[in-house]
Amino acid sequence: MDRRTVLKSTGGIVAASALAGCLGGDDGPEGDMAIWHELGEGELAIFDDMVAEFEDETDHDVAVSEVGDLEDRVETAVAAGEGPEMWSWAHDWVGNHWDRGFLADASEDLTIDLDEVFTDAAVEAVQPPGTDAVVGLPAAGETISLFYNPELIDEPPESLDEMLDIAEEYHNPQQGEYGFSQDVNVYTFSWALQAFGSRIFEVDENGDAHLGVDDDEMHEGMEIARDLYEFMPRDLAYDAQVTPFTEGDVPIHMNGPWAVSDFNDQDADFEVAELPAIEGGEASPYTGIDVWYFSDMINEDEDRKDVTIEFGEYYTTNEEFAQRWADEQFYIPVLQDIDEDGLPDEVAAFQSAFAQGVAMPVDARMNQVWEPLEDAMTAVLTDDGDIAEEFSAAGESIRDSWDE
Template sequence: MTMERRSVLKKLGVAGAVGGLAGCMSVQQQDGGSTTAGGDGGDGGSENESSGEGNASTASTSSGPAGTAQIWYSLPDPEIPARKEAMSRFNESSQHAVEGSDISDMRKKTTSAIPAGQGPQTFEWAHDWTGDYSQRGFLVDQSDQVSVSLDQFTEAAANACRFEGSLYGLPHTAETVGLVYNTDIVDEAPESVADMKSVMEEHHDPGNNKYGLAFPFTEGYFISAWMQAFGGYIFDNSKEAKLGIDKPEAIEGAQFAVDNFAPYMPNDPAYEPQASAFASGNTAFAFNGPWYLATLNDKGVNYEVTKLPTPEGGEPTPYTGITIWYFAKAMEEGGADAAAARKFIEWYVTNEEMARTRAEEQGSIPVLTSIIDEGDLPENVQGFAEAVEQGRPLPAHPQVNKVWDPLKAGLAKAFNGKDVEKAMNTAAKEIRSNWE
């Protein structure tokens, strides 16, 4: 993953509810049968699902020739009905149409299909792929084609769609990791890690499947808050030493996480078992993001969301992301299908009604300033919004892609009791070697 964040960030779900990591999610076949992918007839693969509802012939208000765009996304099961409804609404009201596919491994699928001319007109993912994918020719600049103003979005959201002066997509939500707590177990949100630990110590009883914390410890996106809590950083292109995981401040943060969080977690630090533990209703706290709330709602867990607690002598600094609809290479030649994709994207990202619904039902953080300025976000969304304020944008530089896997291996060693400094030094050595 550019950050298993989409394999973790946003598109992750719980075992049995979403089938694992976002990048490993099972494909849901929608009503209406499968479709091919890509403007040229597609790859004919099985990882496709048609919207099955509405088509271009029902439209009457849009100008220009009708077109049908292929759109790819990767969603937890509970979010798929809302996406199908959105596609249906667009198809029923537009001369254009979209056909959607839920993709189990978005990175693998896009990196194989797009170069072969079989990719979609647009796909949905976090902004951190802009640098890598634009340099590989997977994206196209649509600066002169879009008809919406970026001034409608927060500054962070508007900037996330650009790379080196080109516009490669449009944004619709923000996301980060916050603190989710079970209100049947926890009386009030802890302000400090010390307060949080007192609750974890009291509740943690792994012999009876009760845990203090569910935390995907080995995922860089999730542990970023703590590795960057004491002045450290994971990757910063503005610094002479871009990689920071072996710097003393980052090692201090990783050690803090090992000492204060690992003892209260299930034994497997991967996303799925951690997410499952909290969704079972037997865990006090979870570090997770807005994408997780649909699963919790589906499971009937009573919860609230707040910003991350403060460690003594530091400030939690999580990575933050912007989810965007990318302008994929299949739009390069223009035409009706590209116009259909552009119209869908513009409609989707500026629709205030749908943005509010996503906030209320899925915990999504809007990036439309018109909604944010109203100041009436749902309480749980407000908690994530405050966590966003704690953070820093996820790097979009192409080199960051080679950080996550070695870092993940190093964090696994640290979680399992190996020397933290040695684990980070080994990971850093591998990353720098991969950069050469």
């Protein structure tokens, strides 16, 4: 699922010459190690400062490339025995990329004890299920929470019913004003889909997968999405949902910390608050851990491997930069030693949502869940489709793909 690309709306395809250098050309690979990323502008400013500091302290040369369509580029390059030593993405690639041999187990090479440095959720996120392997290092936590415009409403809604009342009051599409907006996909609407106890995808202790698409509880969660759609822009594209909020024409919006850079760049009026209470349930969004992955390419050159491990540990354990991620971008720290009392209120809101959320599955079978379920959601919202029928059809498609 191209989640971060869609949600952060970032582009930045690296020039062909630079990309060829990272892949290895006539002159060999660039730098002492290579990193690919798809960071937003505000995130990149922090990252660039950290890379410069690392290079100054170690005399290593880190080749950093911003790469559009990162997942496709990674899969193509590493499968061909090329590519970078490290890339950055949320933890949901762990299972698929481990199964396909794209990742390296660095557990024997690390100089830090993950359990002593990082939170439990962060440690779990970098280990493929059923293994002791460590395929990356965690940098920050992220999830969906509620954004609101303080110029339109004095306080954020505390309950779903209150949120719907506010949405109805401010909804005036003829004037380009809407009561609510958010991107429409499985990840961003997971807070509603899983609100009544059903889970989109689970794997039991025997390794058997369970899809929640046929559960009445998930259909009830989809009804929340359908109710909110009445007050949303008709165009479901990310920009069409975000722009009215940043322009001051929507009081309530759902998004994650990856949106903060864009909102700040556009001088949007916004605050971040906790997710609304839901009668008979609880908002349960998918949560993610940003991971700096160890590519299988580190096994090609011992010197480059050593630099990659050193860089990964330096970056992810640096409290100064973890604090900046929280202060400037509202990401949730995953270092145990970070003082939570010194975090912005916005981070506390995301932490609250994270605490009641559900970690994105890392099982490779989840890759076949995103698109069919999103298609079903879209059919319900835009074509007035029956929830049970559309979700059942999605379930059949997903299970068929597992059997192929």
